[in-house]
Amino acid sequence: MISIIEVHGHRGARGLRPENTLPGFAHALDLGVDTIELDVGMSSDGVVVLGHDQVVSPAVLADTGPAWPGDPAYPYVGKPVRELSLAQLRTLDAGLSCDAAPMPGTRIPTLAEACALLAPADVGLSVELKTDPTWTDEEVELLTAAVAAVLKTFGCTERSRLLAFDWRVLAEARRHYPDLGRVALMERKTLAPGTGWLAGHSPADPVAAAFALGATAVSPEHAMTTPTLIDQAHALALPVIVWTVNTPADMTRFITQGADAIVTDYPDRLLALMAATPAV
Structure with a gap:
């Protein structure tokens, strides 16, 4: 028997289609995911754009040519996203990051x-x-406000969550955009002693810290997700969204342990596993 669990397509379905792209999202929708996970930053001219890295990464993006003749910023790969305009970012090829397709x-x-x-x-x-x-509080506030405004414009607020390793985002959302879900991302790197990621909270008990901050869910990396962490979160009524889980064995383990959602590059695998096993 297997518990019903939410299927979150990581950056769309990055193992199956190029990440953080419209074709990738369309494919994830066709598969039947419950949630699309995506990453955002901001261009130099204030547009919220999709992308996982704060610097244009050659692992997922390729230069095709300058936005205009003689652009001194070209090539754009290796440049901070925040220093490039939307027109410059639009020249990049984002369709080469997935070997499968x-x-x-x-x-x-x-x-x-x-x-x-x-x-x-x-x-x-x-x-x-x-x-x-390294971002100032004002820069965090600006990006959070811009994201919230776009979601509101398209009527997506009630079905959306804001995710962040930088918990200042969650504090800002709690103050000014309480209708948005707030997911405290966790990984061992951001929970190190003396961390600057947790908006002043102690990493000694990250689940309790996330609860105190006003998170509406926690999302730990799979390597640190244990039955004890899941039970602790559930005792505080916090759903647990585990990332990034790509093998059927690990998917089964986290479902059995009581996770509420799994983030995966291969939502087809998780959906097939759930379809093949009777639900509790």
Whole structure:
């Protein structure tokens, strides 16, 4: 027997289609995921754009040419996203990151474009804001406000969660955008002693810290997710969203331990596992 669990497509379905792209999201919808997880940053001209890395990474993006002749910022790979305009970012090819199904010519979408695609679908949105402790409080506030505004414009607020390793995002959302879910991301790196990631909270008991901060769910990396952590979160009425889980054996383990949702690069595998096993 297997418990019913939410299926979260990681960056869409990054093991199956290029990550954080509209074709990737469309494929995840076709598979039947419950939630689309995606990452956002901001261009130099204030547009919320999709992308996992704060610096344009050659692992997922490729230069195709300058946005205009003689652009001194070109090539863009290796440059901070925040220093590039939307026009410059639009030149990048985002369709080469998936060996299983490369889609050359795919461009970086804006959050507004992603919402236009996803708003009509019966799917949740998990939007990870890619800030870190080097950002000023004002910069965190600006990105959080911009993301919340886009989600509101497309009527996605009630089905959306904001995710962050930088818990200042969650504190800001609790103060000003309480209708949005707030997911405390956790990994061993951000929970190290003296951490600057947790908005001043102690990493000694991260689940209790997330609860005190006003998180509505916790999302630990799979390597640190234990039955004890899951039970502790549930005792505080916090759902547990485990990331990133890609093997059927690990999926089965976390389902058995009582996780509420699994984030995976391969939602097809998790959906097949659940379909093949009777639900509790």
